[in-house]
Amino acid sequence: MSVLSGYKIIELSGIGPGPLCGMLLADLGAEVIRIDRKKTTMPLPEPKLDITGRNKKSICLNLKNEKSRELFYKLISDADALIEGFRPGVTEKLGIGPEDCKKINPKLVYGRITGWGQDGPLSNVAGHDINYIALAGSLFSMGGKDKPSIPYNIAGDYAGGTMFLAFGICAALLSASKTGKGQVVDAAMIDGVSVLSSILYTLSQSGIWNVKNRGSNLFDGGAPFYQVYKTKDDNFVSIGSLEPQFYQILKDKLELGTEFDNQMDPSLWPSLVNKLENIFKSKTRNEWNEIFEGTDVCYSPVLSIEEAKDHPHMKERNNFFEINGITQPSPAPRFSDSKISDPKIAPSVGQNNNEILKSLGYSDEDINKFIEEKIIE
Numbered sequence: 001m002s003v004l005s006g007y008k009i010i011e012l013s014g015i016g017p018g019p020l021c022g023m024l025l026a027d028l029g030a031e032v033i034r035i036d037r038k039k040t041t042m043p044l045p046e047p048k049l050d051i052t053g054r055n056k057k058s059i060c061l062n063l064k065n066e067k068s069r070e071l072f073y074k075l076i077s078d079a080d081a082l083i084e085g086f087r088p089g090v091t092e093k094l095g096i097g098p099e100d101c102k103k104i105n106p107k108l109v110y111g112r113i114t115g116w117g118q119d120g121p122l123s124n125v126a127g128h129d130i131n132y133i134a135l136a137g138s139l140f141s142m143g144g145k146d147k148p149s150i151p152y153n154i155a156g157d158y159a160g161g162t163m164f165l166a167f168g169i170c171a172a173l174l175s176a177s178k179t180g181k182g183q184v185v186d187a188a189m190i191d192g193v194s195v196l197s198s199i200l201y202t203l204s205q206s207g208i209w210n211v212k213n214r215g216s217n218l219f220d221g222g223a224p225f226y227q228v229y230k231t232k233d234d235n236f237v238s239i240g241s242l243e244p245q246f247y248q249i250l251k252d253k254l255e256l257g258t259e260f261d262n263q264m265d266p267s268l269w270p271s272l273v274n275k276l277e278n279i280f281k282s283k284t285r286n287e288w289n290e291i292f293e294g295t296d297v298c299y300s301p302v303l304s305i306e307e308a309k310d311h312p313h314m315k316e317r318n319n320f321f322e323i324n325g326i327t328q329p330s331p332a333p334r335f336s337d338s339k340i341s342d343p344k345i346a347p348s349v350g351q352n353n354n355e356i357l358k359s360l361g362y363s364d365e366d367i368n369k370f371i372e373e374k375i376i377e
Contacts, residue, residue, distance in 0.1 A: 002029025003338040007173070010035065010076055011056070011083040015042050016153070017161030017189070018085035018113050019052040024166050025081075026055035027331035027343060033075065033356060036060045036349040038377040044349065048324040053346025059357070060350030060377040063094050067375045072096055073104050074360050080176075081109040081169050088118045098184045108182040109172040113165045115156070117188030129156035129189070136160075136193040141200055145215040160192030216266065218242075224272035225250060225263065228302060229280035236302035237280065237288050249297045254279055350377060 007030040011022040019034075026032040034056045036044070044050055059075075061068040076082060082101065084091055091097045098110045112118060115127040122135075133139040133156045134148075143149025165187035176182050203209035209217045216222040225241040241250040247263050250256070254276075262268060280288065285301050292299035303311060309320040309327055320327055323345050331340045353376050357367050370376045 001338060002340055003335055004028040004030040007031065007081070008033070008079045009081045009083065009169075010079045012085070012091075013037060013040070013044070014085035016085065017157045017165060018083050020158060020162040021111070021113065021165045021169070022056060022083055023052040023054060024162070024331075025169070027340060029338075029341070030080075032056045033352075034058045034347070035063070035072065035075075037062065038349065044346075047346045047348050048326050050346035051326070051328045054323070054328070054343045056347060057352040057356060058347040058349055059353050062374065062377055063096060065375060067370075067373065069095055071357070071360075071370075071375065075356070076101055076105050076108060079105065079108060080173060081111055081182075083111045083113070083165070083169070085113045088112075088114065088123050102182070106181060107176050109169055109176060109185060110182065111165055111169045111172075111185045111187065113161055113187045113189075115161075115189045117191060118184075118186045129153035132156040132160065132189040133193050136190050136197060137200070138193050138197045141209075141211060141214060141217075141220060143214060144221060145213075148214070155196070156189045156193055159196055160194075161187060161189040164192035164195070216269070222266065222269055224260075224269055224276050227273060227276070229277060231283060231285045231288060232281055233284040233286075235285035237285055237292075238300050238302055239276075240298035242298065246296055246298050249295060253291060253295070253297060 004025055007025070009022065009025050009030050009032045011018065011032055011034045013019075013034050013036045022032045022034065032055065034053065036058050038060060044053065047053065059071075061071060063069055063072060092100075101108050101110060114123070115132050116122040116125070130139065130150060130153075133142075133151075136156075138155060139148045139150075141148075142151060165185065168185035168187050172183055172185050200209060200211075203218070204211050214220060219226060221227060225239060225247050228236050228238050230236055239250065241247040244263065251260055259268070259275075260272060283291075288299075289301055293301075301311075308314055314320060319330055321330055321343075322328070323343065328343075331343065334340070354364075354367055357370070357376070362370075367376070
């Protein structure tokens with residue numbers, strides 16, 4: 001038994017944080033049924049490349065069709081949660097919004113993932129990860145002195161979106177188990193990013209972080225002991241010797257002089273960064289691995305996604321696996337007693353139509369009629 005075995009989640013097909021949330025829940029044992037559409041502006045990749053579709057089932061419905069919606073209502077009648085990532089008001093117009101679903105299943109947790117949230121002046125305008133982290137104050141503090149550095153969409157979409165949606169759904173499921181009532185989870189990426197930026201608000205208001213002087217602070221590339229350095233072979237290594245005891249190991253390993261004694265004096269940092277840049281250029285990344293890996297200096301080589309899967313620590317923990325020749329991250333987190341099953345390849349659109357409809361009590365004759373009437377696709 002996995003930790004979420006016995007839970008049934010309905011996912012309205014989309015892109016980005018919603019599907020990843022569905023994958024996380026499916027990885028932990030929930031039955032996740034994805035409702036797909038035949039025609040979309042962003043078609044799904046082929047199943048073997050659809051990593052966030054793994055462990056799910058697919059039924060293809062046209063929710064603009066009244067009879068298709070009847071199948072949807074039957075699907076949610078015993079579901080525990082639903083995931084949707086449309087702009088506010090879209091599911092209401094389709095007749096499958098929270099109030100519609102509540103009439104059928106009062107315990108249903110209705111998970112909504114958007115960039116701006118369900119209300120507010122920006123709630124109905126388009127946006128992407130870069131916009132959400134910009135407005136939340138997070139992007140401003142990323143990167144060097146010239147301009148902010150754009151991270152790929154891990155910060156807004158997936159950290160601020162997926163993780164808070166998954167957390168919200170699980171919290172609402174716990175509440176429903178006690179109260180018997182479901183509720184709407186309004187997971188807005190801009191809200192999640194704001195919460196994730198809590199440390200910046202602490203540091204800046206404590207006078208430790210100068211928000212107007214990007215690239216000069218503790219965690220943004222200003223500190224010589226919390227830094228990425230280029231190596232002799234044009235690779236990179238990361239150093240995070242923040243605590244004094246770890247910083248002392250760095251000094252000892254590199255035989256650094258007394259000019260490095262005042263670790264927390266920002267006025268010295270630019271000069272010390274330059275000196276360490278020259279030191280790290282004197283050896284290859286593998287040579288630095290020999291010196292630092294396995295010590296408490298807080299060191300890691302900067303690996304590409306192709307290299308990461310072959311690192312001994314990643315291999316020992318089985319952090320990656322393959323399905324049909326496609327490398328993908330293993331499910332997380334791990335549990336002491338509950339088993340996580342090996343992930344299965346994502347379904348093609350509508351692959352599980354018959355299986356799902358039969359589980360709802362429909363016969364082969366019914367299913368053939370649904371196909372003829374284009375109630376399922």
